[in-house]
Amino acid sequence: MRFTKMHGIGNDYVYVNCFAEELPAPPEKIAPLVSDRHFGIGGDGLILITPSEVADARMRMFNADGSESEMCGNGLRCVAKYVYDHDIAKKETLALETGAGVLTVQIDAANGLAEQVRVNMGQPILDGKKIPTSFDTNPVVNQKIEIGGRTFEVNCVSMGNPHCVIFVEEATDELVLKFGPQIERSSYFPARVNVEFVEVISPTEVRQRTWERGSGETLACGTGASAVCVAGVLTGRTERKILNHLLGGDLHLEWNEADNCVYKTGGATEVFTGEWTPPASLT
Ligand SMILES: N[C@H](CCC[C@H](N)C(=O)O)C(=O)O
Numbered sequence: 001m002r003f004t005k006m007h008g009i010g011n012d013y014v015y016v017n018c019f020a021e022e023l024p025a026p027p028e029k030i031a032p033l034v035s036d037r038h039f040g041i042g043g044d045g046l047i048l049i050t051p052s053e054v055a056d057a058r059m060r061m062f063n064a065d066g067s068e069s070e071m072c073g074n075g076l077r078c079v080a081k082y083v084y085d086h087d088i089a090k091k092e093t094l095a096l097e098t099g100a101g102v103l104t105v106q107i108d109a110a111n112g113l114a115e116q117v118r119v120n121m122g123q124p125i126l127d128g129k130k131i132p133t134s135f136d137t138n139p140v141v142n143q144k145i146e147i148g149g150r151t152f153e154v155n156c157v158s159m160g161n162p163h164c165v166i167f168v169e170e171a172t173d174e175l176v177l178k179f180g181p182q183i184e185r186s187s188y189f190p191a192r193v194n195v196e197f198v199e200v201i202s203p204t205e206v207r208q209r210t211w212e213r214g215s216g217e218t219l220a221c222g223t224g225a226s227a228v229c230v231a232g233v234l235t236g237r238t239e240r241k242i243l244n245h246l247l248g249g250d251l252h253l254e255w256n257e258a259d260n261c262v263y264k265t266g267g268a269t270e271v272f273t274g275e276w277t278p279p280a281s282l283t
Pocket residue numbers: 011063068069070071072073074075161162194212213214215218220221222223224
């Protein structure tokens with residue numbers, strides 16, 4: 001299986017161009033194998049770039065545990081870069097189909113290659129039942145949950161996929177690595193959840209660490225950063241335009257008042273291409 005390794009500020013996936021390549025097995029079986037950093041290629045998951053009936057291309061994203069997610073913000077910037085750089089559609093404005101609908105992406109290119117990518121991430125979903133959470137408020141802000149003997153105040157937002165944003169003094173290893181997985185799998189979140197621990201530096205600047213549903217801690221999460229932007233505004237902590245520092249780099253975010261959409265800008269990088277040999281047990 002030919003693949004391309006790409007990352008968006010350190011959130012790395014194995015990308016397969018399904019315009020040209022046929023998968024040797026179902027993607028949910030391939031994702032855990034290629035994601036393994038010792039026995040596989042290494043990555044936070046698998047992303048398929050496929051033809052679309054309604055857009056320039058379609059993204060399908062599988063976490064390292066094989067579960068499929070509706071959306072991936074860093075992944076979508078990389079898909080846009082791939083589609084542009086590899087001439088699937090050489091357009092500076094691309095329409096890309098995701099589980100969160102068709103999203104519009106703006107490419108800033110130099111010498112025929114995409115450098116910065118700006119994604120209209122669409123409107124956040126704030127209805128507790130739709131996110132989904134066990135809360136039936138709209139929005140779900142400053143709600144208390146009990147996890148492992150501790151109380152957390154959570155703010156929940158869906159950007160197509162579910163997020164739980166928790167503002168903290170310091171995003172420690174204990175919070176991310178011990179409580180992250182417990183929150184992910186708690187009964188408050190029927191479809192599990194991605195968890196963001198966020199330090200507010202100023203009304204226009206935050207720092208985020210992410211525990212991702214199905215993949216564990218990652219260096220960055222674009223849908224998570226968008227959810228953080230929304231949660232910051234809803235709780236009166238931040239302005240509508242922020243700079244978010246993630247472990248792997250920075251993202252610029254804006255929750256636009258006029259159209260209610262979140263705009264996310266950041267880089268996308270192609271690292272290498274290769275050919276993966278599926279184990280005999282798979283085929
Ligand atoms: N890293 C991705 C999000 C992956 C979310 C996935 N873990 C889920 O199950 O929803 C991003 O940049 O938006």
